[in-house]
Amino acid sequence: MNDAKIAIKLTQLATELAISTKRSLEKCTREIEESYHLFLSSEKK
Secondary structure: HHHHHHHHHHHHHHHHHHHHHHHHHHHHHHHHHHHHHHHHHHOOO
């Protein structure tokens, strides 16, 4: 592989990692928000 092909492959892998990380963070954020709302509703009782 020449340097250009290696650079393209690394860029593709970095992009895939960034997308995966973003999805994971969004999922965690949703779960935290849901848990927080459940906590708030249980506190009101």
